[in-house]
Amino acid sequence: MIIRAQRAEVRQKASWLVAEALRQAIGARDLAVLGVVGGSSVGPVLAQLGRELVDWKRVHLFMVDERLVPLDHPDSNFQLVSSFVQPYFPPDNLHPFRYDPEDGPAALERYHQLLTDFGGCFDVSLLSAGADGHIASLFPNHETIRSTAPFFLLTGTAPKPPPGRMSASPRLIGASGTAVLLFVGHEKRAAFHDYLNEEGPIEQCPARLIKGVQEHFVLTDCGDEL
Ligand SMILES: O=C1O[C@H](COP(=O)(O)O)[C@@H](O)[C@H](O)[C@H]1O
Numbered sequence: 141m142i143i144r145a146q147r148a149e150v151r152q153k154a155s156w157l158v159a160e161a162l163r164q165a166i167g168a169r170d171l172a173v174l175g176v177v178g179g180s181s182v183g184p185v186l187a188q189l190g191r192e193l194v195d196w197k198r199v200h201l202f203m204v205d206e207r208l209v210p211l212d213h214p215d216s217n218f219q220l221v222s223s224f225v226q227p228y229f230p231p232d233n234l235h236p237f238r239y240d241p242e243d244g245p246a247a248l249e250r251y252h253q254l255l256t257d258f259g260g261c262f263d264v265s266l267l268s269a270g271a272d273g274h275i276a277s278l279f280p281n282h283e284t285i286r287s288t289a290p291f292f293l294l295t296g297t298a299p300k301p302p303p304g305r306m307s308a309s310p311r312l313i314g315a316s317g318t319a320v321l322l323f324v325g326h327e328k329r330a331a332f333h334d335y336l337n338e339e340g341p342i343e344q345c346p347a348r349l350i351k352g353v354q355e356h357f358v359l360t361d362c363g364d365e366l
Pocket residue numbers: 177178179180181182205206207217267268269270271275276277300
């Protein structure tokens with residue numbers, strides 16, 4: 141489903157959709173895994189999400205992607221996300237990706253194991269597309285979007301700085317129960333039009349990946365009529 145609205149409404153609706161999908165997952169299996177990206181678009185949605193009626197002690201937050209910087213670095217996606225969710229999330233339910241350059245692949249395996257402890261996939265993914273159509277750290281025409289990894293991947297060649305990143309793989313994002321994808325801001329207009337193109341391959345516009353997710357919603361303030 142595509143929802144075109146003014147920015148404030150996009151944030152409100154996205155927050156409601158995420159909350160509703162979390163409530164459904166909690167109803168089905170007593171807990172829910174929320175996967176979240178970084179970037180400027182998701183912060184206000186996460187702030188709004190704190191006003192929704194959700195049993196937060198049953199929700200576990202994982203990063204869908206992370207920049208390979210220390211967790212207290214201003215570029216860290218977790219740093220940004222946690223600043224919005226700290227007021228309402230139990231601290232023990234926040235699961236940052238902890239990278240150690242000494243054992244990169246082992247860090248991926250540890251994160252995979254941790255996710256497996258909570259069911260092995262994201263019940264809900266909150267995503268934001270970049271101006272080039274990337275989602276998480278899966279970039280157009282890049283090794284990351286071509287990856288067949290079942291869970292998480294590392295790259296040292298991301299075209300958007302910093303080049304060192306961790307990302308949920310295309311398969312893991314595709315296995316989400318619900319995906320909520322934002323195209324917020326005029327600079328995302330071309331990417332949104334690419335997303336709409338039924339013919340185009342996922343490799344050129346990774347945002348199209350979510351068309352394969354069981355339940356997916358796209359919210360944008362880039363509609364032609366706005
Ligand atoms: O680099 C990244 O960018 C995307 C999009 O960010 P936005 O600021 O345009 O919303 C983000 O989803 C991703 O997590 C991040 O690493």
